Amino acid sequence: DAGVIQSPRHEVTEMGQEVTLRCKPISGHDYLFWYRQTMMRGLELLIYFNNNVPIDDSGMPEDRFSAKMPNASFSTLKIQPSEPRDSAVYFCASSLDRNIQYFGAGTRLSVL
Amino acid sequence: SQQGEEDPQALSIQEGENATMNCSYKTSINNLQWYRQNSGRGLVHLILIRSNEREKHSGRLRVTLDTSKKSSSLLITASRAADTASYFCATDTNAGNMLTFGGGTRLMVKP
Numbered sequence: 470d471a472g473v474i475q476s477p478r479h480e481v482t483e484m485g486q487e488v489t490l491r492c493k494p495i496s497g498h499d500y501l502f503w504y505r506q507t508m509m510r511g512l513e514l515l516i517y518f519n520n521n522v523p524i525d526d527s528g529m530p531e532d533r534f535s536a537k538m539p540n541a542s543f544s545t546l547k548i549q550p551s552e553p554r555d556s557a558v559y560f561c562a563s564s565l566d567r568n569i570q571y572f573g574a575g576t577r578l579s580v581l
Numbered sequence: 582s583q584q585g586e587e588d589p590q591a592l593s594i595q596e597g598e599n600a601t602m603n604c605s606y607k608t609s610i611n612n613l614q615w616y617r618q619n620s621g622r623g624l625v626h627l628i629l630i631r632s633n634e635r636e637k638h639s640g641r642l643r644v645t646l647d648t649s650k651k652s653s654s655l656l657i658t659a660s661r662a663a664d665t666a667s668y669f670c671a672t673d674t675n676a677g678n679m680l681t682f683g684g685g686t687r688l689m690v691k692p
Contacts, residue, residue: 473623502679512624512669512682525679560623568612568673570680572623 473573475561481579487549490576493542494563502570503536503546504560512560518544551580585613585670585683593689600657602686604670605650611673613646614680615655618667627655627668662692 474493482488494501502517516526521538529536533552538544548555558577562570588603604613612631616624630637630646630653637644643656657664667687671680 511684514679514681517679562623568629569614569626570624572625574623575621 475573490546492561498563500564502562587686
């Protein structure tokens with residue numbers, strides 16, 4: 470298996486633009502997690518899905534953030550409109566059970 | 582505040598020396614995990630220790646868990662330059678199917 474695949478690896482956009490981050494989890498994994506990592510706040514869980522259903526989105530910063538998982542092999546995290554404070558590395562991770570999580574390489578987002 | 586807090590925040594050692602990182606947490610756990618993150622990469626799972634275990638080994642890694650003190654340590658023996666990375670502890674509690682990560686320890690191993 471290729472592991473968790475995220476795209477794009479880098480995204481530079483201007484404030485106010487819509488940003489869509491994509492994730493393909495490991496086949497067969499039931500859980501999918503979206504994290505945000507910054508120097509100031511560390512690694513924060515934004516939302517996670519179980520069997521394509523959002524379970525906990527309490528970490529989503531505000532209504533500008535939304536996440537979907539239309540099927541077991543694809544998820545998106547959307548920011549609309551984007552702001553400079555959204556600049557961070559966004560990670561997707563998947564898990565077969567509640568124990569070990571497998572992370573993608575991340576998307577480095579810069580909002581100018 | 583974070584469930585897990587690593588100590589020290591940064592550690593610099595010479596190749597061949599041992600590196601010890603500590604993690605403290607606040608609430609009861611099901612298990613505690615350690616992850617490594619190389620610069621510009623995602624986190625990679627290293628080892629998991631369950632709440633009823635006290636010590637676990639994996640290659641050059643040794644993890645201990647003291648539930649009475651709510652703390653864990655990660656020991657890397659005979660360190661190599663390739664061990665340079667950030668190391669995170671993550672706790673699995675009964676609060677849903679998710680992990681709570683600490684702030685990490687940045688380890689630098691000088692050749």
